[in-house]
Amino acid sequence: MTTTMQRRTFLRGAGVLLPLPFLNLMQASAKPTENAHPPLRFMTLFKPNGVHPPSWNISGGTEFDFRMSPLMKPFEKHRDDVLILDNMGDFGFSSHANSTRRFLSGHHRSTKSSSVDQLIADKIKGDTPHRSLELTTEGLFPNQIGCSYISYDKSGAPIPRESDPQLIFDRLFRNPLANPDHRKKMASVLDRVLEDARSLSRRAGREDRNTLDEYLSIVRQSEKRLAKMQQAKPKIDVGDFQRPLVAGNLNEQVESMLDLIELALWTDSTRCITYMLGNSNSRMVFDFLGIKEQHHYLSHFFRNFSRTNLEALLKISLWHMEKFDSLLTRLKSRREGEGTLLDNTVVLYGSGMGHSDNHTVKRIPIILAGGRGVLKTGRYVRYSQNQQLGRLHLSLLKAFGIKHEAFGGSEEPLRGLNGSDFEPYRERPFDSWVKVEGNKITVQGRLRMSDNLDEAKIFFVDIEGKPPVRVEVAFRDFHSFNLAYHCGTGITLTGTGRTDGNRQIITKVTDLKSIHGKKPGTMNG
Amino acid sequence: MRLRILLYLAGFLATFATTASAADFDRVVKPLIQKYCVQCHNGKDANPDVDFLKTMQSQEVGTVFEIWESAVKQLRAGTMPPDTEPQPTQEERKRVIAWFDDFVQNIEARPAVFQPRRLAVNEYRNTLHSVLGFDLEVAIIEAEQTLAERSLVVKLLPTDPPGKSGFKNDTHSNRLTTVAWDQYSYLVDAGLEQLFQPHRRKALEVYTGRISEDGLTVEQAQQLIKKVLSKARRRKMSADELEKAASRVGGLSGNALVGAVKFELKTILMSPAFIYRGLLISGQRGKRQRVDSYELAERLSYFLWADMPNETLFALAADDSIQQPEVLKQQIDRMLLSPKARSLTADFATQWLTINEIEKVSNNPPQMVALKSQPLDFMHYLFTNNRPLLEMIDSETAFINPHTSRMYGRDAKQMKRYVKQKGIEVEIVANQKIRLEATKERGGILTMPGILAMNRGPILRGTWILERILGDELPEPPANIGQVPPNTRGEKLTFRQRFEKHRSKAACAIWHDKIDPLGFALQDFDNSGKYLRSANYQPSKKQKRKQQAPNLRDNIDTQGKLPSGETFENMSGLKQILVTSQREAVIRNVVERTMSYALCRKLVVYDRPSVDMIVKQMDESNGTWRDLFYAVANSVPFREMILSNAE
Structure with a gap:
C-alpha cells in the first residue's frame, strides 16, 4: 500500500499561515495498520445551540430523491457518505442541559449509566493506548453543568474534557511510552539534574540536604519508571509528528484538533472520540467571523429577531457544518485496507436541540457518516413518527456488536440505518400551481429558503415541473406572515409582484394559508 | 525535619x-x-x-x-x-x-533556622513567566458564564494544600512527587518549544539580541544559556559556572545547536535550584546572621509579588544596597505600584480571608465574579493606597458593578451608567469605586455581600470573624452536636432563643460566648447578603417560596455582649468596638497573618517579640498597610536567619 496524499498545511498558527512539512507519514515506512480488517471506530461531533430549522431541514424529498438544505451545502460533496436522519427526538420544550444529556445518553433521566460512546469504547478499545478521548473547545458552564458534557462514565458522572490540541498531541504522541526519542532525551535530562543536585548537596547544610534528598529520590524514581518503559515497543513511529502550534482563534484550535482526531484514529491510538464544538448554551463570540453577539443570544433567532442577527447565526451554523465537512474530508484522505479511514469509522454529527429558539427536540439535526458495512449511506431517512434518541443509540450499540436490551428508556433499535425497512414519513399530497392575474400572483407549493444563506430573506415556492416562484419581500411581510415557520410545508400564497421571463417574483404578500399545517403559535414547542 | x-x-x-x-x-x-x-x-x-x-x-x-x-x-x-x-x-x-x-x-527575638522550600504553584507560574517572558496558556475558549483555567501551570501542577501557616506558600510539608516532577518536565518542554517558535521571537531576542535569517549563532546561544542560568538561579553566578554551562553548545550549528540549547535550558529549569528557593543561599554555617542580599531581594519579591526579583531588585542586590532600610522602603513603594502587587490580594488576602469560598455562592460566573471582586478590589486598594490597617473593618470606600449595585441603594448612582452591547446577554463587568453615603452599613470587609453570603447564618459568620479577623483558633466542635431543634408545638421561640437552649452546655458555651455575639450582630443581613433594614428589601425567590420573608424582617435581634462585657446594638456598634477597644486584637491578627505569609511559615515563639513590636507601632501610629509591609521587611525574622550546620 502506498499512501498518496497531498502535502498540505498542517496547522495555522497565530494568524499567520505557516506551511509545515506534514509528518513523515507520506513515507511507507510509517504505515500504521497493515491490518487486513481495520477496526471500526466511533467518532461524535457535537454542535451546540440547535439549528434554525428553515435553513437546516430538508424541504420535501424522499429517501433517495432529496435536495440538501442550505445549511448542508458545506458537506453536499459527501452526499454518498452520509445518512441524514429526520424526525429524531420526541420532546417538546427542553432545557439546554437536558437536551445535551440526551444526545449520547438517550434520556436525560439516565443519570446512573454510561453514555453510548463509553459503552462502545469499552467494546472496541482493544489494546489501543487510549481507551477514548473526550474533547471540547470551551470552559465549563457551571450554571447548568449538563451543558458542558456529552460523555458520561458508567456511574453517570461527567467525563472531564480537554480543549487544548497541544496537550492532546503530547498525550498521544509525546508521552514516553509512545515515543522512544522522548524517553532518550528524558534520560539525559535526569542524568544532568542528578549531577546538579549532587553538586548542590556537597555544599548543603542539614536542612537543604533534606530537601535535596527528597528531590533526588524523585529523580531516581523517575529513572526507574523510564527504564521500565524502555521495554515497551511502540506500534508506530511517531517521532516526526509535528506538534500543533499555539492556536490564534477558535477556528485554528478546532482545525488543529480535527488534525489530531484524524491522526489518533488513523494511528489506532484510540478508537472512540467525542468532540463538542461548544457547550450547549454557548455564549462564545465568533469574532473571527466578524460577529460581535454571543452565540446563545443569536440562537434565539425569533426572540431576538433581526436580519443581521439571523445572518450572523447562519454564519455560525455554517461554520459548524464546515467543521463537519472538514472532519469527513480528513477521514476520507486516509486510505486504509480496501477503503478509507471514513469507511471504518461511524461518525455521528448533531445537536441535542432542534429549533434553537423555542427549544423543541422533535427534529434535531442528526447525521451519520462512514461506517461501511454497518450504515447504508447516501440516503435521507425521515421517519413517520418522532423517534426517541435511545433507539438510535440502541442501533449504534448493535452496529458495534454490543447487546443491550434497552437504552435511555428505549427498547427498540431504530430501523433503517443499514438499509433495513423503516416506516417513512408520508405527507398528505397537495397540488402545486401558479396563477397570474396582472400583477397579482397566487401560488401553491412547498415553501423553502434560498440556498444562498447570504440572502436569508429570499424564499422559493417549489412547483412540480415548473421553475419555483421567488418570494422577495420587505421585512414587515416576512415577519407578519412568518414565512420561515412554513418552510418545508405546502402553502397557498397570494401576493403582488412581477413576471420575469417564465419566472414569477412576489414582492408583497397579501395572504398565506397553510395547506395541511397549523397556524404558527398554535402548537406547543 | x-x-x-x-x-x-x-x-x-x-x-x-x-x-x-x-x-x-x-x-x-x-x-x-x-x-x-x-x-x-x-x-x-x-x-x-x-x-x-x-x-x-x-x-x-x-x-x-x-x-x-x-x-x-x-x-x-x-x-x-x-x-x-x-x-x-x-x-x-x-x-x-x-x-x-x-x-x-524574656523571649529573645530570633530568626528561624533557614529552610529551603519549593515554589508554590502560583510562584512557579510567575517565576517561569519571568524567565521565559510569556505565560503558558491553555487553548480554551473563555465564553462569558464559563469557567476555564487559562494557565497551563495551574492546570497541570497538583494544587498546593495550605501549609501549617494556613498559606499555600508554606510548602515545607508539601513534598515533591513524581507526578509533580513529570508536570514540571512537561511544562518546561512546552515553554522551551514555544520560546523557539516565530511568535515568541521577541522573548527569545531579549536574551540573544537580533537573530538573523541564518538562525541562532553559537555566541547567541551561549549568551542565552548564561543569561537564563543567572536568571533562573536568581543570584549572580560565577564566571566559571557560566562558562561551563555555555561551553557545552560550542561548535554546533543549525538544528543541532537549537536542540542542544533547549537541552541545556531544560536542565537549568529542572534543577532543584530553580524549583526550590534558597538552595544557593550563602552564609556561615551554624550562625545567626543577616540574609544575603539576593535572598533578601527574593524574600521581598515573593512576599509582595509572588514572583522572582526583577532586574531592578537584582541590581540592588548585586551591590548590597538593598540592605539599606531607605532603599528597601523605596523598593516596597515601587513594587506596590506594579500590577504584580495584585498577588497580595489574589494570594495573601484570598487565602487569609477565604475569599474563594464566594465561588460557592453563585454558579453564574459573572455574578460570582462580581461578588468576589468586591473584597479583592477593596483589599488591593487598602494595600496599595497607603490606607490604615483598620480601614479593613470600616470604610467609606466600596467597589461595585451592575451585578452588585442593587445592594447599594442611592450610592449606586455614583456609578457610571453601564450599557450592555447588543447581543451580549450577560458579561463580567469591572468594578467602580464609590463613596458610601446612604449605605454606610456596607463599609469594610465584614458586611460585603459576598463575604456575608459565603458564610450563612450567625454561627458561621461569627466563627469567621473570630478566626479570620480576631485571630482566635477554634477547636473542632464535638461530632455529636446536632442541629438547633425546631419549635415544639405551641412554642414560639425565635431562632436565637432556641439557639440559646441548644448551646447551654458549658463546654460549648465557652466558645459560643465568643462566636455568637459576632454572628448575631450580622442578622440584619439575609443569607444572600442583602440588608434586611433597607427600604426596598426584596427577599429572594427561594425565600418567598418558603414564605420566610415576613419572618426575616420581624424580630431581628442583633444586640450582643462580648466576653469582655462590652455591649452593642448592631453591626455598626460592633465595628466600632473592633476599631477601638478590640483594635489591638485585630491589629495583632493582621500583623501575624502578614508576617506568616511573608515568611512562608507558621510563626513560632521567638517571632513573638517582633510581632509585639510591630503591633505596638501600628496601634500607636494608626499604621497603614504600607507601614506594615515596611515593618515586616525590616523585622528580625525577615532580615535574618540561622544557617544549620553542614553534616
Whole structure:
C-alpha cells in the first residue's frame, strides 16, 4: 500500500499561515495498520445551540430523491457518505442541559449509566493506548453543568474534557511510552539534574540536604519508571509528528484538533472520540467571523429577531457544518485496507436541540457518516413518527456488536440505518400551481429558503415541473406572515409582484394559508 | 525535619530554663494548674490540643507556647475555667498572667533556622513567566458564564494544600512527587518549544539580541544559556559556572545547536535550584546572621509579588544596597505600584480571608465574579493606597458593578451608567469605586455581600470573624452536636432563643460566648447578603417560596455582649468596638497573618517579640498597610536567619 496524499498545511498558527512539512507519514515506512480488517471506530461531533430549522431541514424529498438544505451545502460533496436522519427526538420544550444529556445518553433521566460512546469504547478499545478521548473547545458552564458534557462514565458522572490540541498531541504522541526519542532525551535530562543536585548537596547544610534528598529520590524514581518503559515497543513511529502550534482563534484550535482526531484514529491510538464544538448554551463570540453577539443570544433567532442577527447565526451554523465537512474530508484522505479511514469509522454529527429558539427536540439535526458495512449511506431517512434518541443509540450499540436490551428508556433499535425497512414519513399530497392575474400572483407549493444563506430573506415556492416562484419581500411581510415557520410545508400564497421571463417574483404578500399545517403559535414547542 | 527544629528549640529553651521564670513556674503556676485545670484537661480530654499534663514540665513551656498563649487569653477574658467549675481567685489569676507576661518579655527575638522550600504553584507560574517572558496558556475558549483555567501551570501542577501557616506558600510539608516532577518536565518542554517558535521571537531576542535569517549563532546561544542560568538561579553566578554551562553548545550549528540549547535550558529549569528557593543561599554555617542580599531581594519579591526579583531588585542586590532600610522602603513603594502587587490580594488576602469560598455562592460566573471582586478590589486598594490597617473593618470606600449595585441603594448612582452591547446577554463587568453615603452599613470587609453570603447564618459568620479577623483558633466542635431543634408545638421561640437552649452546655458555651455575639450582630443581613433594614428589601425567590420573608424582617435581634462585657446594638456598634477597644486584637491578627505569609511559615515563639513590636507601632501610629509591609521587611525574622550546620 502506498499512501498518496497531498502535502498540505498542517496547522495555522497565530494568524499567520505557516506551511509545515506534514509528518513523515507520506513515507511507507510509517504505515500504521497493515491490518487486513481495520477496526471500526466511533467518532461524535457535537454542535451546540440547535439549528434554525428553515435553513437546516430538508424541504420535501424522499429517501433517495432529496435536495440538501442550505445549511448542508458545506458537506453536499459527501452526499454518498452520509445518512441524514429526520424526525429524531420526541420532546417538546427542553432545557439546554437536558437536551445535551440526551444526545449520547438517550434520556436525560439516565443519570446512573454510561453514555453510548463509553459503552462502545469499552467494546472496541482493544489494546489501543487510549481507551477514548473526550474533547471540547470551551470552559465549563457551571450554571447548568449538563451543558458542558456529552460523555458520561458508567456511574453517570461527567467525563472531564480537554480543549487544548497541544496537550492532546503530547498525550498521544509525546508521552514516553509512545515515543522512544522522548524517553532518550528524558534520560539525559535526569542524568544532568542528578549531577546538579549532587553538586548542590556537597555544599548543603542539614536542612537543604533534606530537601535535596527528597528531590533526588524523585529523580531516581523517575529513572526507574523510564527504564521500565524502555521495554515497551511502540506500534508506530511517531517521532516526526509535528506538534500543533499555539492556536490564534477558535477556528485554528478546532482545525488543529480535527488534525489530531484524524491522526489518533488513523494511528489506532484510540478508537472512540467525542468532540463538542461548544457547550450547549454557548455564549462564545465568533469574532473571527466578524460577529460581535454571543452565540446563545443569536440562537434565539425569533426572540431576538433581526436580519443581521439571523445572518450572523447562519454564519455560525455554517461554520459548524464546515467543521463537519472538514472532519469527513480528513477521514476520507486516509486510505486504509480496501477503503478509507471514513469507511471504518461511524461518525455521528448533531445537536441535542432542534429549533434553537423555542427549544423543541422533535427534529434535531442528526447525521451519520462512514461506517461501511454497518450504515447504508447516501440516503435521507425521515421517519413517520418522532423517534426517541435511545433507539438510535440502541442501533449504534448493535452496529458495534454490543447487546443491550434497552437504552435511555428505549427498547427498540431504530430501523433503517443499514438499509433495513423503516416506516417513512408520508405527507398528505397537495397540488402545486401558479396563477397570474396582472400583477397579482397566487401560488401553491412547498415553501423553502434560498440556498444562498447570504440572502436569508429570499424564499422559493417549489412547483412540480415548473421553475419555483421567488418570494422577495420587505421585512414587515416576512415577519407578519412568518414565512420561515412554513418552510418545508405546502402553502397557498397570494401576493403582488412581477413576471420575469417564465419566472414569477412576489414582492408583497397579501395572504398565506397553510395547506395541511397549523397556524404558527398554535402548537406547543 | 520538624524534629530537628524541635531539637534546636529545646536547646534554645534549655538556656531559658536557667532564668527566674522557670523556678517561678514550678512554684507559682504548677500548683494552680493542678488545682483548676488538670481535672478536665488531661490526656483523656476530648480536646487533645490542650493537654496540661504535657505542659507541666517547665522547660517545655516554649514548645507548647500556643497552649499557653490561648490559656492565658482565656484566663484574661474570664472564659476559663467554666462557670460550673471551681474558680481561681483574682489573686491567683493575676499571678499566672504575671508569670506569662514575664515569660513573654524574656523571649529573645530570633530568626528561624533557614529552610529551603519549593515554589508554590502560583510562584512557579510567575517565576517561569519571568524567565521565559510569556505565560503558558491553555487553548480554551473563555465564553462569558464559563469557567476555564487559562494557565497551563495551574492546570497541570497538583494544587498546593495550605501549609501549617494556613498559606499555600508554606510548602515545607508539601513534598515533591513524581507526578509533580513529570508536570514540571512537561511544562518546561512546552515553554522551551514555544520560546523557539516565530511568535515568541521577541522573548527569545531579549536574551540573544537580533537573530538573523541564518538562525541562532553559537555566541547567541551561549549568551542565552548564561543569561537564563543567572536568571533562573536568581543570584549572580560565577564566571566559571557560566562558562561551563555555555561551553557545552560550542561548535554546533543549525538544528543541532537549537536542540542542544533547549537541552541545556531544560536542565537549568529542572534543577532543584530553580524549583526550590534558597538552595544557593550563602552564609556561615551554624550562625545567626543577616540574609544575603539576593535572598533578601527574593524574600521581598515573593512576599509582595509572588514572583522572582526583577532586574531592578537584582541590581540592588548585586551591590548590597538593598540592605539599606531607605532603599528597601523605596523598593516596597515601587513594587506596590506594579500590577504584580495584585498577588497580595489574589494570594495573601484570598487565602487569609477565604475569599474563594464566594465561588460557592453563585454558579453564574459573572455574578460570582462580581461578588468576589468586591473584597479583592477593596483589599488591593487598602494595600496599595497607603490606607490604615483598620480601614479593613470600616470604610467609606466600596467597589461595585451592575451585578452588585442593587445592594447599594442611592450610592449606586455614583456609578457610571453601564450599557450592555447588543447581543451580549450577560458579561463580567469591572468594578467602580464609590463613596458610601446612604449605605454606610456596607463599609469594610465584614458586611460585603459576598463575604456575608459565603458564610450563612450567625454561627458561621461569627466563627469567621473570630478566626479570620480576631485571630482566635477554634477547636473542632464535638461530632455529636446536632442541629438547633425546631419549635415544639405551641412554642414560639425565635431562632436565637432556641439557639440559646441548644448551646447551654458549658463546654460549648465557652466558645459560643465568643462566636455568637459576632454572628448575631450580622442578622440584619439575609443569607444572600442583602440588608434586611433597607427600604426596598426584596427577599429572594427561594425565600418567598418558603414564605420566610415576613419572618426575616420581624424580630431581628442583633444586640450582643462580648466576653469582655462590652455591649452593642448592631453591626455598626460592633465595628466600632473592633476599631477601638478590640483594635489591638485585630491589629495583632493582621500583623501575624502578614508576617506568616511573608515568611512562608507558621510563626513560632521567638517571632513573638517582633510581632509585639510591630503591633505596638501600628496601634500607636494608626499604621497603614504600607507601614506594615515596611515593618515586616525590616523585622528580625525577615532580615535574618540561622544557617544549620553542614553534616
